[in-house]
Amino acid sequence: MATIHDVAQDAGVSPTTVSRYLNNRIELPPSTAGRIDAAIAKLDYRPNLLAKRLSTGKTEAVGLVTPEIREPFFAELASAFEDEADRHGYTVFMSSTRSDRDREIASLERLHDRHIDGLVMMTNTPDDGTLANLIGKRKNVVIVDEDIPGVSVPRLFVENTEGAHTATRHLIEAGHRRIAYLGGPHGLLTVTERREGFLLAMNEAGIAVRPEYVAMGSFAPELARAATRKFLELPLPPTAIFASSDYLAIGAVMGLKEAGVSVPDDISLIGFDDMPFGALLTPPLTAIRQPVEQLGRQGFLTLLALLNGEAPPLLTRLPVELIVRQSVGAPTQKDFTA
Amino acid sequence: MATIHDVAQDAGVSPTTVSRYLNNRIELPPSTAGRIDAAIAKLDYRPNLLAKRLSTGKTEAVGLVTPEIREPFFAELASAFEDEADRHGYTVFMSSTRSDRDREIASLERLHDRHIDGLVMMTNTPDDGTLANLIGKRKNVVIVDEDIPGVSVPRLFVENTEGAHTATRHLIEAGHRRIAYLGGPHGLLTVTERREGFLLAMNEAGIAVRPEYVAMGSFAPELARAATRKFLELPLPPTAIFASSDYLAIGAVMGLKEAGVSVPDDISLIGFDDMPFGALLTPPLTAIRQPVEQLGRQGFLTLLALLNGEAPPLLTRLPVELIVRQSVGAPTQKDFTA
DNA sequence: ACGCTTTAGTAAAGCGGTTTCGTAACCGGA
DNA sequence: TCCGGTTACGAAACCGCTTTACTAAAGCGT
Incomplete structure (x- = not known):
């Protein structure tokens, strides 16, 4: 050589x-x-890039840390991120932590190694302070999608509250009052905010939220399936379900299908994410669309700004959008109880 | 520092x-x-890893080149690959070329850069010799899933022919004789082999393959949709469709749904891949399952063997498996013509 | 013909590790 | 008491590139 x-x-x-x-x-x-x-x-x-890098101290590489690259949401985001990075001459180190704290930490350490110039961090397990500590005030980290409380680096989120508000209103406007809610694990920003949006819309419409209509705890479809079955067994079952993630919507669909309940005739369903598979469900899923592609691109651009010594906004919110398909209809059983 | x-x-x-x-x-x-x-x-x-690497000449990093990380097949494979690499202390450089030849080449160049010790290459656009040239007899490259003809590096594929044969037999055994075939772009190993498996099974059953029942050219769902619509307009439409990729099956499902044709009552459908979304379709898709996870893990292990100076087999075939769900049934219109 | 400015380049010191070769000090045995 | 072998450690070269500081030679105006 x-x-x-x-x-x-x-x-x-x-x-x-x-x-x-x-x-x-x-x-x-x-x-x-x-x-x-x-x-x-x-x-x-x-x-020899290694030599060049050692000499200059710049690596022209950035990291992208995702909880699980298998999941379409992150895969899509990663793809856009890489495309944008490539456009700017950066190579990207993707990693999939499988929500393992040790692997998340290892990813952060690459910054110390001088492996990469900076990174975009995504995690979906609530932080106990470990990550926040590691990130602190670093000038080369951007947080995307889900918060890590206590850090002072730029963060890029979507309008979770507004999205959930819109979704809930969509159901209410279709005539629903008995609306069930499927939420994710406690302690996450998206989960909290979406729940707030839901509660807000219900409040505005003067509808009381029944505790038995709310199931939280995980993004796993399996739990959503079980929760949905429980909803159906209630003396007065809901006429609509708001799944605050498409993964939860999948579970709901499974549960409904098993019970022989048809969507949207018997019950309406709305999701959050608008993943490609949503359109393939029967009926195609009405959902709040997250700007995944933009989340990826903007995530990179924010990091780039940081690396160039600029001071990007500490908090950016990307708008979401209601995509109407066919999983929401009018309630069949009129509800005189609410 | x-x-x-x-x-x-x-x-x-x-x-x-x-x-x-x-x-x-x-x-x-x-x-x-x-x-x-x-x-x-x-x-x-x-x-400082950079310094260490420059000094030792080893990077403890490997590359994984995929055509498009957004696609579940590659995302899944990448996830398993990274997990296995992590287990062995390697970090991985994933890249998504978006089927762009220049980006594929750039990925290969990282080898020259001493960026990575070796890489696993996946491409789904037929090579004109450029890639083969770049790869040649390198001792640190492994090819996975799809062939790049003319190279002499270890290659890891699945039993495409056998899988297609099994799928076709499954339809034949269900009583179908008017079987349509959706294939991918010409010039790819998987496409050719799967087609062969299809033809073989038809031959064995003594069924002539009608040219108007065969559509090839791309993995894009859109084309499969259009082709499916054409099948349905034939004077004597097929009673079953073999989509040689789940992406094609999606297109077929769309086409059938539009035409108001129900699966499997009016027409049967079988896919190839067994992606997670297949189970979410209505009805859940019967398909040939590719061992995606194993493809990823074994891909890494083969590369590792190569890097350790061992001589892994030049060609490995991983078995596939028929997953029976609900998209295949008996033909309704009896077929007396074949 | 002389001093001054360009032009066209170079030597050497890093960057932060690893590694080869070597040595000083100590220790136990004859 | 002297020798040979450990034990504990260090000097310096090297990995391949960048960069600062510097110079020899050519060009140029007067």
């Missing part, structure tokens, strides 16, 4: 000259430049 | 000693070791 010395020797100049020439820090007479070019071609020289 | 020199100074020893101590190449008396440990803790020292 040829080094810059080999090239220099072959071209009859010093390594310094070659280096400066390659980095456009010097203008050379055509004859010299030609000899260098020829030597590079002849020796098939590629600069 | 503390360096090994700082630690050495603080502990009153030389950098050499610290380095060797940290790499377990020396046994130190407890007192000295204690001083070094203390210095490390006090200074919060982290070895």
